[in-house]
Amino acid sequence: MSNTEIEDRQFITIAIKNGLVSKEKVDRAYILQRRIYTQAKVHKPICDILIQMGIITEAQKAQLNAARNVLMGKREEPADEVADDALPDINTARELELTISKDGLQAFIHPEHHQVQDVRIEDLRLFLNRRRIKFGVVDDGQIKSYLSQSPLPEKSFLIAVGQEPESPTPPELKFYFDTNPLRIGRVNEDGSIDWKDRGKLPQVNAGDLIAEIIPGNPGKPGKNVTGKTIVPPKLPKIRLKRGKGVDRSEDGHRFVARTGGMPQLIRKNRVQILSTLNIDGDIGLETGHVEFDGHIEVNGIVQAGYRVKGASIRAKELYNAEFEISGDIISLGGIYRAKIQSNGNLRASHIHTSDLTIFGDVVVEKEIFESTIETNGQLVIDNGTIISSKISAKKGIYANDIGTEASKKCDLDVGIDHRLxxxxxxxxxxxxxxxxxxxxxxxxxxxxxxxxxxxxxxxxxxxxxxxxxxxxxxxxxxxxxxxxxxxxxxxxxxxxxxxxxxxxxxxxxxxxxxxxxxxxxxxxxxxxxxxxxxxxxEGHIEAAEQKIKALEIESEADPGHPEIKISGTIFNGTCVTSPKATLTTREDYTHTSMRETDVEDGVTTKKFRIKTTSL
Structure with a gap:
């Protein structure tokens, strides 16, 4: 092997060691070198070919050659024109190992072997610069104290510390009215329900502030040890739409009543002001079908065979009728053979043979019998019984009894967003x-x-x-x-x-x-x-795809709660379904919690199941 070939190999070894070239680039350089020799019968140094390929600079070539000379015992000094930060000292690069934490906020050095000593602070600075450690390097006093140890200790030395980003403060959505006025009763601190506390309808006057978005703080960016900016987590956005009778400030933060009436929150993302239709008696032959863009207050019952469409309704009882309500529904008595769709909450004393699709919570006082109910909220019947019914509740089911010894079995699913x-x-x-x-x-x-x-x-x-x-x-x-x-x-x-x-x-x-x-x-x-x-x-397709993404984001922000809690008895044969598991009870359970889990006795398993726990 000729001297020039030996020098080429030494040069390449040092260049690779210092991270200036990759093996793939070296292979290409050698191919180009052989082609030049074949065509011109001239051996062009590998360092010049690397410069020609734009992989290294003249300054780096000079520094690498100087390092090669030092390594070979020639002890030549680098050329004056070479930048100080072009390359680290070869011995430092060979004797010290650098480790950066996964988050990039800490850098450590430790010796490659047991007898590393006599490392100069200047060489260490060049070494760090070559490794792109530019931010948060500890002061010279700490570095000198570390390097003064001979040999260097095996324990890693913290050489640089980055700056963590300042976490953002999320915005806050504040309402100045009761967003859930038509509750079945007031929930006491012990979890029991005061059925006599029926709630009052909120009223506002024109000009009243009804909702406000309090902006958050976006936080501040940080820096890792390489000087790269660390962007703080993205500040979540709160979107609140204005409906009928509501004005919004120019900055989009304040929502003010344009007219007097009853404020209402729809699907947790829209506020509106409703006027009220008072019906002194029943919805029946005298009134006919009722359609009103506001709250309907019925002092009697809704008779069978009539259709009711409105923003919200409160009545004594709802019979075999069809309801399309954008907000809350309350029946002081029962609901019988009714078909109801609502984007709000529903409360009733009992529900018989009805089909309900509710976006909010469903709260029942006494009994659900032979009904199909779907809710994106909770289903609560703390003091009552669910009999021969099919219930889907995204936020969970909380009941006294489910089933009886003689009734048909219930089908329950929890944590699933069927509407989505x-x-x-x-x-x-x-x-x-x-x-x-x-x-x-x-x-x-x-x-x-x-x-x-x-x-x-x-x-x-x-x-x-x-x-x-x-x-x-x-x-x-x-x-x-x-x-x-x-x-x-x-x-x-x-x-x-x-x-x-x-x-x-x-x-x-x-x-x-x-x-x-x-x-x-x-x-x-x-x-x-x-x-x-x-x-x-294609625009319709893109809009639909964006809508799907928005729905999925909305669902992720409001996850399901796959849980059933029974204060009384859940009877044998009840089928329980969660997003990833199914269970059919083989016996009666009392005072029981059922919840989907993939953890049992502290050991994580890949298979999900519904775990039963005594309360």
Missing amino acids: EREVNLLKADIEKNGKLVQLRKADIEKARQRSDYLNTQLGEIAQEQDGYMVKQRDMDAKLSEAEADKDELQIAFYQKTIRELGEKRNEIDAIVEKYLEEDEGILANIPVYERDVAET
């Missing part, structure tokens, strides 16, 4: 349908462009044919003129006939051209229409 599943499935179905429409329209566009290309190709060929006929006609016209000058009747007749035939042929071709041009114009007019259809449909 339905909305997402509808959006996905819409995306799939629109995706197919986009594909069909794109196929139409491609087919139209192919047809247009074909027509233009044909028109090009016809144009050449037209040119040929025009040349022939000019030739025939010239020859006809000569025949007429010679008064050659036979030639005159022949050329006239030929010219007529050429004219007929040109007319045929002109008709074809007109047909093709008309078709192509129609195609070119249709393509932008198709493209607009594609753009609009």
